[in-house]
Amino acid sequence: MSSVDVKGVSKTFPQTRSGTATRAVDDVTLHVPNGSLTAVLGPSGCGKTTLLRLIAGFLVPDSGTIAFDDRVVAGQGRPVPPQARRVGYVPQEGALFPHLDVAGNIGFGLAKASRRPGADVSERVLEMLDLVELPREFATRAPHELSGGQQQRVALARALAPSPSIVLLDEPFSSLDAALRESTGRAVARALRVAGATGLLVTHDQSEALSLSDQVAVLREGRLIQAGSPADVYMAPQDPELARFVGGASAVPGRAVSSGLSATCALGTVRLTAAPSADDLVLVLRPDQVVLVDDGVEAEVAEVSFYGHDAAVRLSLVGQHTALVARVPGPTAPTVGDVVRVGVRGAVHAYPAPVRD
Numbered sequence: 001m002s003s004v005d006v007k008g009v010s011k012t013f014p015q016t017r018s019g020t021a022t023r024a025v026d027d028v029t030l031h032v033p034n035g036s037l038t039a040v041l042g043p044s045g046c047g048k049t050t051l052l053r054l055i056a057g058f059l060v061p062d063s064g065t066i067a068f069d070d071r072v073v074a075g076q077g078r079p080v081p082p083q084a085r086r087v088g089y090v091p092q093e094g095a096l097f098p099h100l101d102v103a104g105n106i107g108f109g110l111a112k113a114s115r116r117p118g119a120d121v122s123e124r125v126l127e128m129l130d131l132v133e134l135p136r137e138f139a140t141r142a143p144h145e146l147s148g149g150q151q152q153r154v155a156l157a158r159a160l161a162p163s164p165s166i167v168l169l170d171e172p173f174s175s176l177d178a179a180l181r182e183s184t185g186r187a188v189a190r191a192l193r194v195a196g197a198t199g200l201l202v203t204h205d206q207s208e209a210l211s212l213s214d215q216v217a218v219l220r221e222g223r224l225i226q227a228g229s230p231a232d233v234y235m236a237p238q239d240p241e242l243a244r245f246v247g248g249a250s251a252v253p254g255r256a257v258s259s260g261l262s263a264t265c266a267l268g269t270v271r272l273t274a275a276p277s278a279d280d281l282v283l284v285l286r287p288d289q290v291v292l293v294d295d296g297v298e299a300e301v302a303e304v305s306f307y308g309h310d311a312a313v314r315l316s317l318v319g320q321h322t323a324l325v326a327r328v329p330g331p332t333a334p335t336v337g338d339v340v341r342v343g344v345r346g347a348v349h350a351y352p353a354p355v356r357d
């Protein structure tokens, strides 16, 4: 096990023939505690893979340092090469060697530098199959005889077999369908915990990040916007854009009430989670905070997405240019064109409104 400390790391790709230089990672500082799993979350192109490749040693930072515990691996003197970093890497898909069976794939790293004298490769292969919760009989199967989720578990088993201190996973579930994605994700997180490895998981899927990790690190345009526990990132997002990205939210203009922890907005007076730092505010309403009530403000139903157990209802406040999303139990969902009444449940997060020129 090792902690990972990224300090002030930047990486710019030089100008390509077709465009300008890209600052893919911009002054990122991130601490990943020993034995924990951190999800690196952000939209496509925000620099997630580049950050992972810098930690793996496939890329060298332009500035800043990367350390595993107290051992600086990049940024001071000659960078430590990837093979000497004791890092396991699980790429997106198609990662298995098609000409080797499952045992050959899992034992691949062991057959090289990291094999301990006298260690039994086949015993380790079986241990690894147990760890990733696959039947031992799979050892003799070819990769094409496995499902996508099983293949990703084998890829993890291969990464874990040489007992790396750190495991880096680059969108390992992106090719799997929703149900398989969830079960494979949970199995992978369990295996990492049992192996005691420190993990970094790149994903653009906010529910995957929130449900699997101990810490969520959110990147936007190469910069680290927020790092915290899943609950912190969901309950106290750094800005309204992050609230929309993680969990979804409606942003409504509001005005602080001088007497304390409340604000007025198109939905009436609402309670705030903390004293506001400005008079003009942006109030962030989570879909589960927007509720259909008997005595609220009138809104017209613009769109309904039915998910079974619940439904997302897009609403437009009557006579106002305010759009809202409410999450209601599936069986109670209204239909498009209905006029309903809405209110706000619980305290809402407020941010200073952007200053207009």
Ligand SMILES: Nc1ncnc2c1ncn2[C@@H]1O[C@H](COP(=O)(O)OP(=O)(O)OP(=O)(O)O)[C@@H](O)[C@H]1O
Pocket: 013, 014, 016, 022, 023, 024, 042, 043, 044, 045, 046, 047, 048, 049, 050, 051, 204
């Ligand atoms: N080798 C490269 N040369 C030039 N630009 C690159 C290179 N690799 C990445 N980039 C650019 O750096 C930025 C960050 O890319 P990166 O792959 O790290 O993003 P990402 O968040 O992992 O995206 P995705 O989720 O789509 O995989 C992008 O604008 C990308 O075009």
